Amino acid sequence: MTGSFGAGPLPESADVVVIGGGVVGCAIARQLSRFELSVVLIESAPDVATGTSKANSGILHAGFDAEPGTWKARLNVRGAQLYAELAEGLGIPRKATGSLVVARDAVQMETVADLRHRGIDNGVPGLEIWNRDQVVAHEPNISPDVAGALWAPTGAIVCPFLATVGFAENAVRNGARIVTECAVIGFEVADRQIVAVRTTRGRVAARFVVNAAGLHSADVARLAGDDSFTIRPRRGEYILFDRSVGQLVNTVLFPTPDKLSKGILVSPTVHGNVFIGPDAVDIDDPEDRETTAGGLAGIIAGARRIVPALPLGTAITEFAGLRAAAGKDFVIGPSPAARGLVHAAGIQSPGLTSAPAIGEAIVEMLQDVGLRLRPKASFVPVNRQKPRFHDLDRQVQARLIAGDRLYGRVICRCETITEAEIVAAIQSPCGARTVDGVKRRVRAGAGRCQGGFCGPRVTAILARELGIPVTAVRKDSANSWLFLSRADLEAGEGVHA
């Protein structure tokens, strides 16, 4: 099977259908693409990484939080190892920053000591308890009332969008088909065995289906008559700061956790920004990504307990992400209601870290329930490298321009992203279809002007490369049109209204 990506037709049948193009679904599809199987991943949005995967902390947790014996504990540590092995080849930006859990008094120091023991049980290497001086030496901007910290050298940061895109692109490269703007509307079940998935783009016959539908995974399960779990969306708000203050912190700084969450953190990003967040608020609407004045004030207050001098004047954007919380642990395993359906659901933190390990676990489970796995001799484990003009030295930049003049035209001035990089982001095996899709892949529009300068230019490049009118270019979701023609306005309605 030749891989593909986009809002095209569904094949009539597949060996495995993966539902959901978040980091978990894409990691599963990539793992499946190692074998002689026809794999179809369906995603309701126009792009991968548009749900939980697009708005999270971007942290590869070391693995000391989870209770030993849980899926979280097992998959976190394995996932962190897999990123270390895979990231470079898949084009996933990752930085081994280490992480600190900061304690502010003797009671918190006890909690931190407990975390260390739990981490040792989970097989996390290198954990150390640091005293105040060690912490301050490593993080000069940290609150002076710090008492000490747990140092986890294997904690790291990653780009969550490019993690998802990296897995998806590699899956497509190895023959998987990703069909976007395709939502599940039902299953065909015969004798308690899944036989087909019905979607908004028609039917695909399949006896093995993976439910990686994130915030909608309980709804998907219910379509197969399975109400064994529920998903509670838990919203977290973030503030992202400009790269000019990227030196504020050197590593991921967690507060000492409470029962609900890991707390408000202050962290660098792989692209040199700093963020604060998230809070944790249970909500009802799985699409409600509104930030709130109270929420933002809360994360500012929380972050100031770790880093008192926050550069609030350099905030470049605020956003909210939704965690798909099911319970204490991930929901991983065969559906009790329908044979052939396997869940990878309830993937909250450390879900991003665990994703490639979830891919391994799910494929093993599919084998257990009867899927035949024959390794694919032609499997290519890496993606084509995409040069990042800004990061290269002048000689390499000059060579790139000599090969493709569009490397000489800077489109996003804040992040120094060239036209050639944007074209490559659109024309790659899992290419951008939307303005935000371009932003998530190459960062055009992710800087301090937030696309004020490059937005119209990126829109024009998308229209040209996709062969669509400017009025058909979307921001992110299926109906997020950006511009009208004068005729649309005069007619009182646009094709996209």
Next chain:
Amino acid sequence: MREFSYDVVTIGGGPAGMAAALAAREAGAERVLILERDRELGGILQQCIHNGFGLRRFEEELTGPGYAHRYVDMIGATDIDVWLDTTVLAAEPGGVVTSVSPHAGLQVVRAKSVVYAMGCRERTRGAIRTPGSRPAGVFTAGAAQRMVNMEGYLPGREVVIVGSGDIGLIMARRMTFEGARVKAVFEIMPYSNGLTRNIVQCLEDFGIPLYLGHSVTAIHGKDRVTGITVSQVNDRLEVIDGTAFDVACDCVLLSVGLIPENELGRAAGVVLDPITSGARVDQFRRTSIPGFFAAGNVLHVHDLVDWVSEEAAIAGRSAARHARGELAASGRERPVTAGEGLRTVVPQRLSDFEPGKMSVRFYFRAARPMGASLLQLWADGALAFERKLRVVKPSEMIVADIPVRKIGDAAALDFRVVPAPDRIEADDEIEEEA
């Protein structure tokens, strides 16, 4: 990489870069180069198709492109070189300017003088932390203006404008002309940030309401904007409970301030003024790095392009003289501060005066609106100069020529704006000497 040598290079070919280059050439710089990232000269003027430009500079009312083309034509009549479609990647102390373009690739220019003329960018929703969702249909006013005036596409049908900056006011009128419905302009401050003439000609003439003292507390919508929530604010700009109301719209245009686009200066280590976000300069528009000058909106945000041209000419002349080795060293540097009633002053420091210099022109922004006022110069703590101002608005620059003899030998200068005492008649424009 190919290398070139120039006397004066301007980074940017908008109104500041063009005026600086022309003035530099006229002042005797032999080799002058303009580096412009767009495909034509003119900068932001090219998308400002309304009129109102040039009343001071050309004594007639021009459109933005009309104003730009006066300069494009003047430059065309000289031997100034212009590199279009060219982005500057770095400008390092010593005058090494590295640029990139699709047609010529990477190029290095060794310049005796560099003029920063990169203009400004728009403040974003993120910078003012407006809560809510992030649907399509939220644009900065200038980005929308470019789409409408240069690309021919419209950003929505039912428009709300947040902030009363001039671009927002101009876009209120433009969108009305295009057939969209502009429902309101919401401004958090108790006064407008736009020019009075734009309030009248772009809002009042079209019956578009301006809500002062109102803040947007949420933007709603999942795919596309569906509306916003607005509340009144008190004099500390805090939301007043119970005043919230919703406005349905499919488009939000933000006009909430401009920020000098100073990343090249910051990367080179230029000392910046934390209030203007531009370089700290002397009366020659010298920055803290020898041979580097700044002018226009990259130095401080102007209200009228006419002032940009004038200021850039100062920088261009200085750059030419520096290139020829004729610009004297700074000598004793004296700080100039914006005191009571003022937010900004440019220049922020004075170098030694040239022989025969009679006055120095200063540009100010007021901290708050005031009626009849006095602009005062306090030199080393003593009142040295006073000038009557009929009215003071933060949206309009105050421009004042201060006689050199009033500045005298003072080590520190502080400007203030204070309410005028009653004894001065409202129309009295006589300079009162202290």
